[in-house]
Amino acid sequence: MQSKEKSTLRKIASKRTESIYLIARGIEVGIASGLICVAYRYVLQIAESGLNSVLGYIKGSSVKTAVWLAVLAVLGVLVSLIVKWEPDAAGSGIPQTSGEIRGYFSLNWWKVIIAKFTGGATSVFAGLSLGREGPSVQLGGMAAKGCAVLTKADKTSQTRMIACGAGAGMSAAFNAPIAGAMFIFEEIHHSLDKSLLCMGIVATIVADFVSKIFFGLNPIFRYEAELLALKHYWILIIMGVLLGVCGAAYNVIMVKAQLLFKKAEKIPNPVKLAFVFVISGVVGLFMPQVLCGGHRMAELLINDRPELKMLLILLFAKFIFGVFSFASGAPGGTLYPLCILGAYIGAVCGEFSIGAFGIDESLRQEFIILGMAGLFASIVRAPLTGIILVFELTGDMQTLLPLAVVSLISYAVANIIGTAPFYAILFEKTVDGADELKLNSKAAEKVLETFVIPIGSQLDGKKISDIDWGKHCLIVSIERNDVPVTPKGDTELKAGDIIVMMISQRHFSQDLNRVYEIINS
Structure with missing residues (x-):
């Protein structure tokens, strides 16, 4: 020890x-x-x-x-x-x-x-x-x-x-x-x-x-999109609102589907997954495009121009089948499928804008890209990751401004609606009822965690000794404006301070959550 x-x-x-x-x-x-x-x-x-x-x-x-x-x-x-x-x-x-x-x-x-x-x-x-x-x-x-x-x-x-x-x-x-x-x-x-x-x-x-x-070096998607004129950015506002609503609805439906699947407790899990896999086989017979992550659907958007009716059918089918697949608990993720859903929502918005508002047809792929970023931001609530991810996926650096507009609006709308971020919901469901890790004396090593005191925090101007950090937490270093400050009981904390805290493993999750609440309140 x-x-x-x-x-x-x-x-x-x-x-x-x-x-x-x-x-x-x-x-x-x-x-x-x-x-x-x-x-x-x-x-x-x-x-x-x-x-x-x-x-x-x-x-x-x-x-x-x-x-x-x-x-x-x-x-x-x-x-x-x-x-x-x-x-x-x-x-x-x-x-x-x-x-x-x-x-x-x-x-x-x-x-x-x-x-x-x-x-x-x-x-x-x-x-x-x-x-x-x-x-x-x-x-x-x-x-x-x-x-x-x-x-x-x-x-x-x-x-x-x-x-x-x-x-x-x-x-x-x-x-x-x-x-x-x-x-x-x-x-x-x-x-x-x-x-x-x-x-x-x-x-x-x-x-x-x-x-x-x-x-190889090529990006996953190779879209060559034209830039939307600034006078048409009002369309992006509407699109951001739509994607925000869709993202919030997606999170609610995903959670409901998981709950419904778990309520069937009397059915053994092997029978459930056997049923899910057979349904997947049936879907593959009639609509193979929606199978797996969605590469077929992506290629369809890249290489062809599906009609609006086909876009809506594939979008709806992919969504329903995706919810069904993920709710089963089978190993697999939703990040790429949700990008595909966003791309198809964007494609639908593009087709509608071209027909209703006279937008140039060369901008169709621009809407596809924006749909991916916007839905990602509203579902995951990680807008910066979504913006960066999409322009890395496409290899197009010129789309940063419209990506930011759509992503930030969809992110804000989803937050206003009040649904929790997708992975936050899954995290709470995963740790719900989880016991604190039981550690013996051999596993009593301390963990160092770094925090930044935000502007407006209640800690700004308070002394270290005035804060109830808990008996398992100790501030071991402070960095202020790139200058180290020795932490003492009468040391005043300032917004922007980078503090390093030593936390015991014995109650790590509880203590870490408490420190997060103290710093961010």
Whole structure:
């Protein structure tokens, strides 16, 4: 225990070598997470290609179709057994990763990787409307945890590595390193930490480099959109409002669907997933475009110009099937499918604007891009990540202004409506009833967490001794205007101060939440 505390205190004093350490750890995390996520992405491509081959093979044959549906039922049972073996591999994995970082869980990294890999690939082979991006976030985080465990990193470094691994996983999945770094702060860690920023940027860039080695330099979407004239920006306001309403409705419906699925407690989970997989097979017979993450639907938008009626049919079908797939709890994510939904909402807005307001037809793809960013912002409530992600996905830097307008309006509208962010809802459902981690004396190492005191905080002008931080929390350093300040009981805190707090692992999640509430109130 003493050696653990010495390790923590030694890290506080080692500022001269810290940057080298963070960069080295970032490279390590980027390589490990990048390789795992590249392998997952490749396996999912094989699974989707195999599904397309099967659908072509059984077409027109009732006997072959019946056999395929029976195989899907067996695969559904198999996935249910995988999830039973490792429950933390269910769903997208982003809430579980956040829970690990906030001290609610201690995931078994190698079991999660195996279960997520096999369960996710099987679900995609069955055609469920699930993406690779959410699982890649969890896989990246668990690969980073594996590195931390195997190299015997201290708990603070392990927590940072998991957060950076999650961002690196997103970077490798989307080929979007800046969005991956932003995702760490907006969705995973929720606080600004210079050390985390340094490690995170290195990790996401390295993971993106690893991904590009295997999949090439081209962005995932290659849209060549014209810029909308400023006089037409009023359309973007309407579009932002629409996307905000759609995003809020999406979150409510997703939660309701999960509750309905869980209410069927009398039905064994293997039977539920067997039913879901068979339904996926039936959907594939009549509307294969909506299967898997949505690459077919994306290609349809890129290469063709579907009529408005077809756009609406595909949009509705993808939404319903996506809700059905995700509510089942099968391993798989929603980030890419929701981007596809946003793209189709944008396409519908574009077709309507062209017909009703005389907008030039060359702007059709601009609306598609804006729809992706706007829906992402309203559902996830991470507008900066959404803006950066979309222009990294498309490779078009000129669309930043319209992206910002639509994303920020949709974000504001969703907040005004009052629905919680999608992953915040999932996180609360995941940690609901979770017990505080029971740690023995060998696991009593302290964790360092960094916080920034915001403008308007109740802490501004107060002395450290006047605040009830809790007996398990201790401020060990303060940085003010890039100058270190020695923390004492009579030290006054100021807005903008960067404080480093040492928190015991024994009540980490409770203490961390209390500190967040104190600082942000």
